[in-house]
Amino acid sequence: MAALVERLYPLCRSITGDGVRQTLAMVGESIPLTVHEVESGTEVLDWTVPPEWNITDAYVADPSGRKVIDFRESNLHVVGYSVPVHATMSLDELAPHLHTLPEQPSLVPYRTSYYEPTWGFCLAHDVYESLVDGEYEVCVDSTLAPGSLTYAEHVVPGQVADEVLVSCHVCHPSLANDNLAGIAVAVNLALALAEENPWYTYRFVFAPGTIGAITWLARNAERVERVRHGLVLACAGDAGSLTYKRSRRADAEIDRVLAYVLRDRPHRIVDFSPYGYDERQYCSPGFNLGVGCLTRTPYGGYPEYHTSADDPAFVSAESMADTLAVCRRACAVLDRNRRYVNQFPYGEPQLGRRGLYDSLGGRSDAKAAQLAMLWVLNYSDGEHSLLDIAEKSTVDFEAVVAAADALLAAGLIKE
């Protein structure tokens, strides 16, 4: 995951353009992707796919001809979607086009202007302060032209057509935690699920933020009904503990599963709000999908957020592995969370006669397994899921599943 973040980091991504295509090509080396190109001008819900943006070079040269801001050093130096410009101007004329962080004077901010045609540069405030009066050469060698918006999907087939959606934004340029770490975790989650013959079909969507998710939703009206659960993955690699943002429904199964999986570790659970990542689109009232958002330190919650300090050194392999482990456990719980009906609900069925005590002979946790069976039998009324039973009983979910499997094999419960 760390190696993938390193490789993806230098690419100049935006909501359209070759940076996204190169990113998807790199992701495609690990997991096969279906790449979709949606023409500029296409209406998607209330939006329109914008012209495609590409950039080859950009710089500002000072009166002595020295490049004081250079896109080739970092793609963060150019405001995303800057229109082309090649001009000479005074520092006063240039200043409104320069963006800095006076509070973090050594860092370069990340700025975009997708829907407002303008150009601009981002630089460290320290550098800005050192600029001398005189004539500056300004160059943005970019194109904004009819093209397409690019997004990709990867599907891990399940035993049923019902889907779990895992969504990552792929539009940020050289920013590691937001969201190359999320992409890296998603790729490895897909690889892990492929080994496991999952119950649900898992659909991974790699799309530019906002417009990409909106485009996916617009083009998948029928599929949306099959999305049972979902997770937006972002900021998956910083040193902070995990934060889960609930779906708009607040009590969707994914919300309960994440609360369960996170309960024994430091974490935060926050309610849905219509700001953040693409859960905003999936949880817009018309769709209202059971899609939550998993991050480590959330959106805007760390000083490196949307600055040049969100670099590969800011994320760690350990943190990404930890996020991945939680995602895998959440998928495992989701996959095995079923409801059963006790076929012998009048009095307790005789477990010994059916070999259910014997089958546990020699197991040191036999007593715990018996207890789990009693819980599953009692609460398998078609209303309570295995997760409900795990929560009620404080028996581990995995032990509840094992009990349900044994009872199912003995014909005592039915799905």
Ligand SMILES: [Zn+2]
């Ligand atoms: Zn961001």
